[in-house]
Amino acid sequence: MAVLCCAVLVLVCVLHSASDTVVSDMDYGGVPLWINRILGEPSVMSLQGRMDQAWFQTSNPQACPQQCECPIQWPTALYCDNRGLAELPDSLPDTVQYLFLQGNNISSLSSSVLSNVTGMHWLILDRNQLQSDKLDPAALQKQTQLSHFFANHNHLSSVPRALPAGLKQLRLAHNQISSISSGAFQNLHNLTLLLLQGNKLQTITDGDLKGLVSLNLLDLSGNLFSTIPVHLPPSIQQLYLSNNSLSGLDEDSFVKLLNLKYLRLSHCGLQSRSIHPQVFNFSSLVELDLSYNKLTTIPTVPTTLQYLYMEANEIQEFNVTSFCREVGPMSYSTMKILRLDGNKMSYHQLPPNWVFCLRVLESIYI
Numbered sequence: 001m002a003v004l005c006c007a008v009l010v011l012v013c014v015l016h017s018a019s020d021t022v023v024s025d026m027d028y029g030g031v032p033l034w035i036n037r038i039l040g041e042p043s044v045m046s047l048q049g050r051m052d053q054a055w056f057q058t059s060n061p062q063a064c065p066q067q068c069e070c071p072i073q074w075p076t077a078l079y080c081d082n083r084g085l086a087e088l089p090d091s092l093p094d095t096v097q098y099l100f101l102q103g104n105n106i107s108s109l110s111s112s113v114l115s116n117v118t119g120m121h122w123l124i125l126d127r128n129q130l131q132s133d134k135l136d137p138a139a140l141q142k143q144t145q146l147s148h149f150f151a152n153h154n155h156l157s158s159v160p161r162a163l164p165a166g167l168k169q170l171r172l173a174h175n176q177i178s179s180i181s182s183g184a185f186q187n188l189h190n191l192t193l194l195l196l197q198g199n200k201l202q203t204i205t206d207g208d209l210k211g212l213v214s215l216n217l218l219d220l221s222g223n224l225f226s227t228i229p230v231h232l233p234p235s236i237q238q239l240y241l242s243n244n245s246l247s248g249l250d251e252d253s254f255v256k257l258l259n260l261k262y263l264r265l266s267h268c269g270l271q272s273r274s275i276h277p278q279v280f281n282f283s284s285l286v287e288l289d290l291s292y293n294k295l296t297t298i299p300t301v302p303t304t305l306q307y308l309y310m311e312a313n314e315i316q317e318f319n320v321t322s323f324c325r326e327v328g329p330m331s332y333s334t335m336k337i338l339r340l341d342g343n344k345m346s347y348h349q350l351p352p353n354w355v356f357c358l359r360v361l362e363s364i365y366i
């Protein structure tokens with residue numbers, strides 16, 4: 001038995017240093033999975049099957065907090081999720097880069113708990129009890145390597161202050177955030193994704209999103225907006241505003257968003273008479289979701305639009321001019337998918353010339 005243990009221990013050391021070098025060479029590219037297990041390294045896999053987790057933890061007390069699981073083949077990751085923890089484990093190994101804490105009972109983050117950790121890349125705190133007044137701003141400020149911070153489904157009432165400037169993704173969906181303090185994002189020049197759906201936001205003022213010069217995706221679905229927020233970063237390509245009760249759309253609602261490609265406005269109570277007819281006629285748009293509204297007509301869309309979702313409205317007429325300004329050999333719509341099911345019209349109501357306009361259509365639902 002002793003001989004076997006030694007043999008295993010030697011193997012562990014060899015593999016440990018081997019995967020250490022792998023990890024430092026190669027970031028896992030943002031997929032928080034048991035990557036190595038899936039990608040292979042058969043020797044590691046077969047060893048994993050024989051490894052007694054408890055034995056590994058007692059042999060490496062420094063490296064692995066009791067409450068967590070430390071995958072030997074991914075030594076910079078720490079799995080402490082779904083364990084009913086009320087606090088972060090004390091004495092985190094200072095090598096941790098990927099910390100999984102989702103599904104616990106954590107309400108606070110103190111500055112001391114991460115004080116020895118300097119290389120954190122991902123911090124996942126979804127489905128906890130985090131409260132804004134119990135988040136010490138200093139806790140995250142020093143994490144200069146932090147690129148992904150997830151705190152969906154918590155009790156936050158404001159955007160955490162002093163977020164580190166290297167963040168690329170910030171997920172704060174399903175909290176109780178009712179306002180963003182001016183300048184909250186001013187240093188986050190590399191942030192590409194910001195999730196704020198399922199909060200209590202009513203407006204976004206001039207300074208709120210200032211600094212987000214790389215923002216690509218902004219999800220504001222399921223908030224309390226009654227108009228399209230005016231002060232949005234012009235870099236946005238994907239804007240989700242479904243499940244807000246919007247009173248209408250002005251001609252210039254999206255006019256500053258020159259890169260906007262994907263726009264979702266389903267479940268917004270929109271009516272045709274309160275929408276400016278040209279509001280969606282801008283050429284960057286690729287996909288438009290207007291499903292589950294109260295629209296009676298199809299608005300004018302750019303000929304370059306490829307996906308239009310208008311199911312579950314009250315549309316009664318189909319006018320080719322919505323899609324094509326004119327129809328000719330070189331002028332037609334590039335629409336691929338058109339959903340008009342759940343409206344007040346049927347297939348035989350389509351005018352005879354529709355096929356000349358929508359000539360590259362792949363699917364139509366009526």
Ligand SMILES: *[C@@H]1O[C@H](CO)[C@@H](O)[C@H](O)[C@H]1NC(C)=O
Pocket residue numbers: 084086105
């Ligand atoms: C979470 O903590 C609260 C009090 O802080 C406690 O009442 C509750 O039972 C805890 N829940 C779990 C799942 O541990």
Ligand SMILES: *[C@@H]1O[C@H](CO)[C@@H](O)[C@H](O)[C@H]1NC(C)=O
Pocket residue numbers: 090091092112113114115116
């Ligand atoms: C940080 O490291 C010091 C020195 O190793 C140790 O005494 C202290 O307990 C550590 N703090 C935490 C929060 O792990």
Ligand SMILES: *[C@@H]1O[C@H](CO)[C@@H](O)[C@H](O)[C@H]1NC(C)=O
Pocket residue numbers: 165166167189190
């Ligand atoms: C932002 O990204 C650029 C390019 O990847 C990088 O050089 C820079 O250091 C990042 N900024 C911060 C504050 O991490």
Ligand SMILES: *[C@@H]1O[C@H](CO)[C@@H](O)[C@H](O)[C@H]1NC(C)=O
Pocket residue numbers: 221222242243267
């Ligand atoms: C919007 O609300 C509907 C109905 O409650 C729900 O089915 C849908 O998932 C929600 N969509 C989004 C994007 O929040």
Ligand SMILES: *[C@@H]1O[C@H](CO)[C@@H](O)[C@H](O)[C@H]1NC(C)=O
Pocket residue numbers: 278281282300302325
């Ligand atoms: C839509 O926009 C295009 C390109 O800017 C423009 O040529 C066209 O006249 C607009 N459509 C309508 C119906 O005004």
Ligand SMILES: *[C@@H]1O[C@H](CO)[C@@H](O)[C@H](O)[C@H]1NC(C)=O
Pocket residue numbers: 319320321
């Ligand atoms: C279609 O719309 C155009 C422009 O709004 C209008 O001139 C035309 O009469 C409409 N056609 C039908 C059949 O309603």
